[in-house]
Amino acid sequence: MSAPTLGTTVCDHLDPVLPVTGAETLVPRVGAAPIRYANLDVAASAPALASVAERVAEVLPLYASVHRGAGYLSQVSTALYEASRRTIGDFVGARPDDVTVVTRNTTDSLNLLAGCVPAGPDGLPGRVLVLDLEHHANLLPWQRGSATVLTAAPTVSGTLAALRAELARTPYVLLAVTAASNVTGESLPLADVVKIAHDAGARVVLDGAQLVPHRRVSLARSGADWIAFSGHKTYAPFGAGALVGRRDWLDSGTPYLAGGGAVRQVGLDETRWQSAPARHEAGSPNVIGAVALAAACDALAAVDPAELAEHEAVLRRRLVDGLSAIEGVEVVSLWPDAEDPVGVVTFAVEGHDPGFVAAYLSAEHGIGVRDGRFCAHPLLSRLGLTGGAIRASVGVGTAGEEVERLIRALETFVAQGTQVEYTVVDGCWTVVDDPRPVPAGSGLSGLFATAAAGFVAESAGCGPLPE
Numbered sequence: 001m002s003a004p005t006l007g008t009t010v011c012d013h014l015d016p017v018l019p020v021t022g023a024e025t026l027v028p029r030v031g032a033a034p035i036r037y038a039n040l041d042v043a044a045s046a047p048a049l050a051s052v053a054e055r056v057a058e059v060l061p062l063y064a065s066v067h068r069g070a071g072y073l074s075q076v077s078t079a080l081y082e083a084s085r086r087t088i089g090d091f092v093g094a095r096p097d098d099v100t101v102v103t104r105n106t107t108d109s110l111n112l113l114a115g116c117v118p119a120g121p122d123g124l125p126g127r128v129l130v131l132d133l134e135h136h137a138n139l140l141p142w143q144r145g146s147a148t149v150l151t152a153a154p155t156v157s158g159t160l161a162a163l164r165a166e167l168a169r170t171p172y173v174l175l176a177v178t179a180a181s182n183v184t185g186e187s188l189p190l191a192d193v194v195k196i197a198h199d200a201g202a203r204v205v206l207d208g209a210q211l212v213p214h215r216r217v218s219l220a221r222s223g224a225d226w227i228a229f230s231g232h233k234t235y236a237p238f239g240a241g242a243l244v245g246r247r248d249w250l251d252s253g254t255p256y257l258a259g260g261g262a263v264r265q266v267g268l269d270e271t272r273w274q275s276a277p278a279r280h281e282a283g284s285p286n287v288i289g290a291v292a293l294a295a296a297c298d299a300l301a302a303v304d305p306a307e308l309a310e311h312e313a314v315l316r317r318r319l320v321d322g323l324s325a326i327e328g329v330e331v332v333s334l335w336p337d338a339e340d341p342v343g344v345v346t347f348a349v350e351g352h353d354p355g356f357v358a359a360y361l362s363a364e365h366g367i368g369v370r371d372g373r374f375c376a377h378p379l380l381s382r383l384g385l386t387g388g389a390i391r392a393s394v395g396v397g398t399a400g401e402e403v404e405r406l407i408r409a410l411e412t413f414v415a416q417g418t419q420v421e422y423t424v425v426d427g428c429w430t431v432v433d434d435p436r437p438v439p440a441g442s443g444l445s446g447l448f449a450t451a452a453a454g455f456v457a458e459s460a461g462c463g464p465l466p467e
């Protein structure tokens with residue numbers, strides 16, 4: 001960090017902890033010169049660490065089929081894949097008998113586990129307990145089976161008490177809980193949650209999508225039974241995620257995908273399946289994705305955890321303080337007593353559609369944030385944010401200047417409004433006659449914003465509300 005000068009804040013001078021690709025990318029603005037992109041949407045997808053991109057470039061010439069070839073490079077690729085699996089498991093504190101399944105992402109991992117939930121002691125489908133604040137990825141897979149959704153209390157201690165009471169009332173086989181909220185960055189104390197569940201005979205799966213990129217998590221230390229997370233949020237956007245944890249359910253559960261690689265023997269009348277992890281990894285494995293995720297795990301593991309936490313704490317504190325100080329801006333919190341929240345901050349600007357504010361930040365300031373309902377519709381409804389909100393998120397590649405730019409841009413917005421005219425096209429706020437060119441060398445003929453809005457609103461359910 002360089003020394004603050006007169007009129008600047010500590011945050012202004014905060015450097016990234018690790019270099020990420022694209023950090024110097026200039027983006028066009030409307031009515032102003034291009035500017036370095038401020039990527040404050042890393043909770044959605046984080047840029048690749050420079051070391052991850054280098055590792056991918058290094059192994060690409062070695063790439064060949066995995067688990068399927070006697071050729072030298074096939075053997076190298078198989079070894080790279082299996083070594084990556086070990087690194088990924090070690091990074092989240094896997095116990096010696098735990099299994100690491102390489103998946104596509106957190107959604108994939110949680111759907112996989114949902115298909116392995118055994119029957120309860122009463123012989124009926126095993127009941128799963130979830131809180132109402134979960135990302136859809138940690139809600140919908142359980143609702144396909146037998147799930148109870150419990151309303152979280154407005155404090156951490158109240159929520160722990162509600163969990164304890166519900167787990168005592170009904171026998172559950174599993175508690176599926178976020179390790180850090182994708183809306184507020186806040187967490188429950190994981191070891192306490194695990195103890196409460198285990199005391200009641202339920203296992204615990206952590207949705208680690210937002211915690212793993214930000215804090216050291218350990219299955220062994222926390223006692224949690226499984227953790228699911230995504231490479232693209234962990235600075236490794238090459239299509240891999242992971243489910244790590246107890247072997248027994250994964251060995252006996254229905255294979256997630258039916259196909260080659262997951263089987264021991266196939267007859268026309270009967271199939272004998274592999275045990276985990278192969279049982280759940282049918283089809284050709286994503287070796288590059290796994291290598292990239294392992295490289296990200298290695299890079300994060302090499303950083304002092306205290307340095308990571310402090311970097312993010314400074315950015316988060318500045319975001320919360322700076323945004324809260326702007327008239328009409330309200331920062332959302334689930335549990336004001338939560339300790340050590342990660343760098344995810346959601347806010348609303350009174351009287352303004354979140355999509356409009358996000359479009360302004362992009363067009364006039366070169367800032368990327370997320371707007372909408374963040375794939376957490378029940379929570380946003382409970383918070384009274386049925387029209388959505390805006391989310392700024394930071395990570396190891398974030399510089400303090402980006403956070404300062406966001407705060408200044410919102411101050412300007414509230415004081416003076418926008419400089420250019422916006423309109424809604426296909427449910428998406430856009431600049432009228434947007435003059436911004438597509439990136440040179442991208443091979444694109446135009447941006448996809450309006451078509452994407454239609455897709456998001458109707459299909460993914462994550463973005464602007466349909467009319």
Ligand SMILES: Cc1ncc(COP(=O)(O)O)c(C=O)c1O
Nearest residue numbers: 105106107135137182209210230
């Ligand atoms: C807390 C949380 N869980 C699950 C997911 C789903 O992750 P993915 O889209 O990588 O499957 C997300 C993504 O935003 C998330 O933030």
